[in-house]
Amino acid sequence: MKLRVYLTFDESTVREPLIWKLGKKFDVITNIRTAEVKDHMGLVGLEIDGEDDVVEAATKWLIKQGVKVAPIEQDVIEG
Secondary structure: OEEEEEEEEOOOOOOOOHHHHHHHHOOOEEEEEEEEEOOOOEEEEEEEEOOHHHHHHHHHHHHHOOOEEEEOOHHHHHO
C-alpha cells in the first residue's frame, strides 16, 4: 500500500524528527514529496509505502504524536 498524506506539524512537533522515527519504528518507506517548514509550523507531503496494516499503524502513531494527517488526492501530488 502506498498512502499519500499531508502532515501538519504545530509548534510542539515541528522540531521533532518524527518522519525519521516513523521509518525506524515501522517497516515503511517514506518519501517526502514536498515540504514547507518554519519555526512554528510545518507542512509535509509524504508517501508512506508498506504493508496495509503497518501503514495504518504508522499513521495512527503520527496522530498520537500530535501530527495532523490528511489524505492527498492522487492527482494533486502527481500533477
